[in-house]
Amino acid sequence: MTTDEKSQHAMEAPAMSGPSIALLTQGIEEAAGIPVLFHLATPSLPLPYISMPAGLRELVLPGIRPITYFRSGYAGTQGRPGRKVADAAVEAVAVLDQWGVEKAVMWGGSGGGPHALACGALIPERVAGIVLDSSSAPFDLLGERAFDGMNAVNRAGYAVSTSSDGDLVEQMRAVFDTTVAIDDPDGVIALARTAIEVEGLPGGTSPQFFADLLAENGRGWADDVYALTHPWGFDLQEVTVPVHVMFGTRDTMTPPTHGRFLAANLANATVDEYDGDHVALGTWTKGADVIAAIHRLGKELA
Secondary structure, three states, X not given: OOOOEXXXXXXXXXXXXXXXXXXXXXXXXXXXXXXXXXXXXOOOOOOHHHHOOHHHHHHHOOOEXXXXXXXXXXXXXXXXXXXXXXXXXXXXXXXXXXXXXXXXEEEEEHHHHHHHHHHHHHOHHHEEEEEEEOOOOOHHHHHHXXXXXXXXXXXXXXXXXXXXXXXXXXXXXXXXXXXXXXXXXXOHHHHHHHHHHHOOOOOOOXXXXXXXXXXXXXXXXXXXXXXXXXXXXXXXXXXXXXXXXXXXXXXXXXXXXXXXXXXXXXXXXXXXXXXXXXXXXXXXXXXXXXXXXXXXXXXXXX
């Protein structure tokens, strides 16, 4: 198999809460570089770097071997209502074993950040370090502060999860249908739609972007929102591996309150609070800083 062989596997992953379940994992076979397990955002979209030609990927992710997986309920997999953030740790073990990786740097973007932290807390022997890129903090610990500065679309979705025990998928669909139909005051839909188009994924210019995404991946999105807004299954104080916390002061999807809380409550954290928006990886201004942090944390793996 060549060093640039792209691959996708369906795999059975264990769980800390609930039954084992089939997940989809993607990555580069036998590639050189620091292995990085990318914990995707909420909602999750395919990681564009894996489908890139080797030369382009090396340009945007120099010296990095990308691996990722879709949490339950995404990419056509079965959902797991009531799953916990902590489940990501045992899922990560299965993914790393699948790819023959003993230890990796964890990158967690937005709603993927807590799942990366779960690995640091529960399987530290498999984690060289963690880069948190606009990560959510524990909603149950932040309380109402979790919503300070959050845009209307995200606030509406999270609020459903914290206030309801009903069919979360259907309730979120109703909320997003209503919210998207009214307005997009913070440009959130436009931002997400632009990302979709840049990554070459379907999405077009429909103002119903979020509603469409919910229809296709609603169970995974709902399970993510439930997990993020309920106790995670571990304490931040259990994370002792190095963590680099990055967040933008103008972020309205995961407001800076979250990043500051994480920085203050993680035992081994460095902080990059910058003038910018949501998720630094892939941006012209901060992407190189994400790559530099990965190389610093994963230097033993290079």
